[in-house]
Amino acid sequence: MPQDPRDVKPDARERRRAERRTEMVEAAIEAIRAHGPGVSVAQIAASAGITKPVLYRHFADRADLQRAVGEAAAEMLMERIYPVLAVEAEPIEHVAAVIDAFLHGIEDEPQLYRFVVANPAEPAPGAEIVEDVRGRIGALLATMIGERLRAEGRDSGGAEPWAQGLIGMVQSAGEWWLDRRTMSREALTNYLSALIWGGIAGVAGIDAPTANADILRLVPDPHTPAGAAATGTDAPEPRP
Numbered sequence: 575m576p577q578d579p580r581d582v583k584p585d586a587r588e589r590r591r592a593e594r595r596t597e598m599v600e601a602a603i604e605a606i607r608a609h610g611p612g613v614s615v616a617q618i619a620a621s622a623g624i625t626k627p628v629l630y631r632h633f634a635d636r637a638d639l640q641r642a643v644g645e646a647a648a649e650m651l652m653e654r655i656y657p658v659l660a661v662e663a664e665p666i667e668h669v670a671a672v673i674d675a676f677l678h679g680i681e682d683e684p685q686l687y688r689f690v691v692a693n694p695a696e697p698a699p700g701a702e703i704v705e706d707v708r709g710r711i712g713a714l715l716a717t718m719i720g721e722r723l724r725a726e727g728r729d730s731g732g733a734e735p736w737a738q739g740l741i742g743m744v745q746s747a748g749e750w751w752l753d754r755r756t757m758s759r760e761a762l763t764n765y766l767s768a769l770i771w772g773g774i775a776g777v778a779g780i781d782a783p784t785a786n787a788d789i790l791r792l793v794p795d796p797h798t799p800a801g802a803a804a805t806g807t808d809a810p811e812p813r814p
Contacts, residue, residue: 595632598622599642603686606643610690615639644690644703645789651679651707659714665722672715673744677759680748687752708745712737719774730781741768 601622605613608621615636619629634640658671680687691704712734720733744766751762 590735591632595642598624598632598639599646602639602643603646606685606689607683609753610685613689641687641703643686646706647683647686647690648703650683651676652710654679655714659718664720666767666771668718668742669715669771670763673766673770674759674763676744677748677751677763680752681759682771691749703746708741710740715740736774743770752810 582688598618602618603611605618605621605703609617615626615629618639619626622629629639633642654675655672658675659668663671715737716734718731719736723730747762747766751757751759757765
């Protein structure tokens with residue numbers, strides 16, 4: 575005999591409600607993968623095996639649902655980025671690894687990325703999530719760049735705007751690439767890494783490979799952890 579909801583303790587009810595909400599977000603992601611960023615609420619409800627009224631018991635409106643999906647997508651992306659920054663590596667390797675992690679994320683989930691970033695029905699919640707992710711990644715990169723500048727005895731005041739500029743450039747280039755696919759992910763990572771770190775190193779006077787060919791050889795293979803490229807046989811010799 576089913577348990578009467580009134581007999582369930584409040585904490586258990588809240589926990590079950592949170593679990594159901596998570597299940598519906600997962601179903602929404604599956605529906606987005608299947609139907610694209612223009613997916614309807616009815617299609618999302620069908621993916622969850624429920625009706626729209628049941629779905630709206632857990633979400634205030636479509637914007638609330640989109641925000642929850644965006645938060646889940648953001649965590650999926652950050653799960654790719656945190657590990658590559660946790661590895662001891664040269665700044666150029668970290669830059670390349672973050673770029674590749676972002677590009678890999680949108681390559682694997684193009685429909686989900688478009689739903690969060692450019693959904694025509696409810697753009698505001700997606701914009702909030704994008705700004706939050708930009709802020710989190712920017713803070714990590716600003717810390718990394720700032721530490722390197724201070725270690726070199728340089729002014730670290732530019733670390734934060736450089737980090738934000740890096741993110742904006744990669745996001746814009748990534749969206750262009752997602753639509754065009756005129757080159758491989760590795761090639762785009764190479765180009766962006768050379769441009770970004772070459773510029774930062776040049777302006778800040780940081781010792782770094784100066785030729786694009788040398789910078790590109792530092793970019794790790796997509797399946798190689800950050801830091802591995804610098805110790806491999808293809809890594810360039812240190813410059814005097």
